[in-house]
Amino acid sequence: MPLKRTPPPANALLGAGQLQHSESAPNITTAQEHEDESGEIRALGRNIKRKRSDSSEELSNLKCEITSMFASWKAEQDSKFDTLLIALNDIKSQNANIHKSLEFLSEKYDELIERINTLEQDKRHQRDYINTLETKIENLERNFKVKSIEIRNIPTKINETTEDLMKIVQKTGAVIDLKIEKNDICDIYRTNTKNITQKPITVNFNSALTKEKFLKSVKKFNRDNRGSTLNTTQLKIDEESRPVFVSELLTAKAKRLFYLARDFAKSNQYSFCWTSHGRIFIRKNEGSPQVRIDGEDQLLQLKGK
Secondary structure (H helix, E strand, O other): OOOOOOOOOHHHHHHHHHHHHHHHOOOHHHHHHHHHHHHHHHHHHHHHHHHHHHHHHHHHHHHHHHHHHHHHHHHHHHHHHHHHHHHHHHHHHHHHHHHHHHHHHHHHHHHHHHHHHHHHHHHHHHHHHHHHHHHHHHHHHHHHOOOEEEEEOOOOOOOOOHHHHHHHHHHHHHHOOOOOOHHHEEEEEEOOOOOOOOOOEEEEEOOHHHHHHHHHHHHHHHHHOOOOOOEOOOOOOOOOOOEOEEEEOOOHHHHHHHHHHHHHHHHOOOOEEEEEOOEEEEEOOOOOOOEEEOOHHHHHHHHHO
């Protein structure tokens, strides 16, 4: 009796079939899919390679451009730096020259200051020496004129002689009650001035005592005759009455100082201003001390006070 085989279950067949199919028969669909995927991968790889190749060229070109730009910029900057360096060297050289010039000028300035100080010192010495000489000359002139007086405001006579001048002095002595002899006079003359019609008369007496007596007599006469001081009518010189002024014969320096002292006395309420032995004195009022004026600076100091 033949053996009957029980058919295998469907699942078993299927599993077997599947196992058989996986082990012996290839899956065409899967192979095709794998083939398609491989082709796409190869194609994508080629595209990526192409893209990578293009990117490399672009990067290379960009790198070249950047390198060229940087080289150009560097060359430009180097050129500017060289120009700046040249300018700085020029400025440095100029500064060095200026520094040398300043040092030279400084040395010359110091030398100049030293020379100026030396000159000023010499000037002070010379000024002091000149002042000393002027004082000596002034004293000599004052001593020379210590016996002399000056009579002003007497008209000049045509063809006037020394004898005429002698008579004028004697008439003046008679008016002031002082007898003057010819031998009392050493010399007499007219002093040259711009006003040729009224040149002062200079009288040199033989002694300073006679000169002092003459001046005191004139002052006393004017003080006693305030309404009619010494004038030409009293001397019978001119019909027109003109005041006659008698004073010491002063040096040029003393004359100027006496003029300034009189002007100062008038403007500063000083009652008295006079000369004695060639020197100038002022006094505020009766009883106040007398002040001897030796120079213009002294008047300025008194004015400041």
